[in-house]
Amino acid sequence: MRIKSLALASVIALSAGLAQAEVTIDVLSINRDSATWKQLYEDLVADYNAANDGVTVHVEFMEDESFKQKLPTLLQSDAAPDLFFSWSGGVFYEQAEQGFLKALDEATVAEWQQELSAGGMAALSHDGKYYGAPEASQTVGIWYNKDIASELGLDPTKIETYDDLLGTVKAAKEAGVTPFTVGGQDKWPLHFFYSLLAMRIMGQEGMAASAAGENGGFANQDWVRAGEEFVRLIELEPFQDGFMGVKYDQATGIWGDGGSLFHLMGDWDLGASRAAASNGGLRDEQLGVISFPAVEGGKGKITDTLGGASGFVLTRNAPDEAVDFLKFFMGETAQKRAAAEGIYIPTVPAASGLVEDVVLKQFADIGGASTYHQLFLDQYFGSELGGVINDVSAQLATGDITPREAAELLEETRQFQ
Secondary structure, three states, X not given: OHHHHHHHHHXXXXXXXXXXXXXXXXXXXXXXXXXXXXXXXXXXXXXXHHHOOOEEEEEEEEOHHHHHHHHHHHHOOOOOOOEEEEOOHHHXXXXXXXXXXXXXXXXXXXXXXXXXXXXXXXXXXXXXXXXXXXXXXXXXXXEEEHHHHHXXXXXXXXXXXHHHHHXXXXXXXXXXOOOEXXXXXXXXXXXXXXXXXXXXXXXXXXXXXXXXXXXHOOOOXXXXXXXXXHHHHHOOOOEOOOHHHOOHHHHHHHHHOOOOOEEEEEOOHXXXXXXXXXXXXXXXXXXXXXXXXXXXXXXXXXXXXXXXXXXXXXXXXXXXXXXXXXXXXXOHHHHHHHHHOOOOOEOOHHHHOOOOOHHHHHHHHHHHOOOEEEEOHHHHOHHHHHHHHHHHHHHHHHXXXXXXXXXXXXXXXXXXX
């Protein structure tokens, strides 16, 4: 009997070991078109797997729009990932309120707050609970091709007002140069124009008032004017031919191949454009960055920025090992490498001074001087209103909706969401 008991104990122990070996952590990320960014992820996963017997981490990459469309369904199913990328904002708040996320325990939060960015941690918190760890801060700016600007005799650094920008667009068109490259099919790249115009026109207080339904909500004259100013740009035909049939991944490749003077996009585009371009993309010395200009009579400042503070969050059924991996994945060592290699602008304070890339430093300077940082509107306002922001931005660009109709549709959506 004792032999049988020992045998049974051995079987139980072996079973426990096998169970431990079967712990997997599934991570869902947006596409990392930058080869160095994706390589960073793959190296971190390989290092973690090698150092943690019984745990296997898998990372799946998904194109942005597919990610946004499929994630809600995944979170309601048994196929939900243990960790997933988050832009924070209203969509993240909805996920937390709907019970799809797992909150960190107080001890873990206290520990992480000593090492990770306080602002980044706050971006991934809701109602006093923390659900993830921050990775990168993002800022949207107007990239410009120095070679093309020089050939045209233009100096984008002299652009101070929106009228100045429109004048530069006209000059490029007259010279046969595409002013802007944009991935219109994905819609969100177009929402950057509409968002920044709204910010420049109404400023921080006006944006907050719209979100709260004050002063007519979104159906006020400021939002109508934002649409009108966007249409002024559209009437100049500033984008490449067939822009509504081009996705972001394709558009950034066109930009990287020297296809336009300007590209309104975030700092992440540095690696993405080089990965998507046919010849390795534009070199550092060919690239410049300026802030989106001021709008005459507007209350917003040229130092007000649009962007995000992204990271990864835990889902409700994530195993304890996922918390350990998350800290490693978004930790100081990883972010120091990202800063040193020019992969992204990190949120960890200890890593911020390591940004060496001359282009990313320009974005870091813009972000560091920010007087008000507005989260991407398609994320900030939640999935429903955020989706309509993207929709009307695209419809304004194609002429399928008027500025007033766009503003009224936004307000109608706000009221019923």
